[in-house]
């Protein structure tokens with residue numbers, strides 16, 4: 001067991017937090033985890049009251065974005081037990097993100113122990129099964145003072161967490177934005193550096209101004225192949241077959257994506273991981289063969305797509321109440337998380 005120093009808050013803010021009334025991601029639990037990388041090693045793991053961290057303006061992460069993050073959830077099951085969903089997959093992805101940004105990866109046992117200890121300490125903040133989940137945000141960044149453009153010598157690894165209400169999955173409209181690319185070969189599309197997200201904000205803003213809710217990202221080279229949808233992986237159901245873009249360096253290997261593929265295959269659905277052109281999606285829609293389209297990710301879980309806009313054309317989908325695949329995936333994931341379905345893959349990890 002890793003020795004983590006704990007400095008508890010004198011009194012919890014939970015009762016006075018009114019987090020249910022606040023926008024998602026603005027109210028944090030009582031504590032945060034920190035560990036420092038110095039002199040070639042990760043050390044000084046500690047849990048402190050959630051609060052400001054003192055940093056220098058020359059902090060290298062601010063200037064060169066040597067910064068990565070993860071996102072996962074803790075759930076309260078029907079029997080009151082608190083569980084994490086596939087945390088080892090997040091630990092492994094965090095490690096890959098750090099390696100890609102020339103950062104010394106946080107050892108996966110430290111990542112997991114830190115998660116468990118923080119969530120156990122702030123377990124009272126995990127909402128009841130039907131009321132949401134605890135969203136957990138691990139992140140790490142270069143903490144050198146000095147604006148030399150080179151890998152930092154010092155880093156901070158932190159975890160913060162915020163309660164999230166039950167997500168209302170109103171079907172979304174998505175739009176391609178071929179003048180922007182989220183990712184490209186040799187880039188960082190398959191990991192989670194902070195620097196992937198700021199460049200997407202303007203595209204998201206313009207898509208919204210044009211009447212969509214989110215961007216349907218196409219590949220950066222030909223602007224032809226569908227890659228992701230906002231910050232979610234994307235699935236289509238065409239003629240009864242589930243199709244999702246194959247991973248290949250420019251798509252984030254989503255943990256929800258992998259879970260949905262597994263659950264659908266367990267249920268006997270054919271799932272094709274392959275390249276899918278935006279023209280194929282429109283052709284299927286034009287011939288009534290596009291049955292469903294949905295995004296998947298930790299935050300929204302399964303988010304139905306009601307319409308797709310591309311180069312002045314709009315593809316409509318059948319009404320969501322006629323869908324079967326997305327509702328199956330959503331319900332099965334929800335049941336697993338509540339403890340109402342058998343966890344045959346060992347995805348739920350109890351926090352004691």
Ligand SMILES: Cc1ncc(COP(=O)(O)O)c(C=O)c1O
Nearest residue numbers: 231232233252254255256297298
């Ligand atoms: C770009 C992008 N795609 C997909 C996902 C979904 O990944 P996951 O299911 O692991 O949350 C995320 C969220 O992490 C993301 O940021």
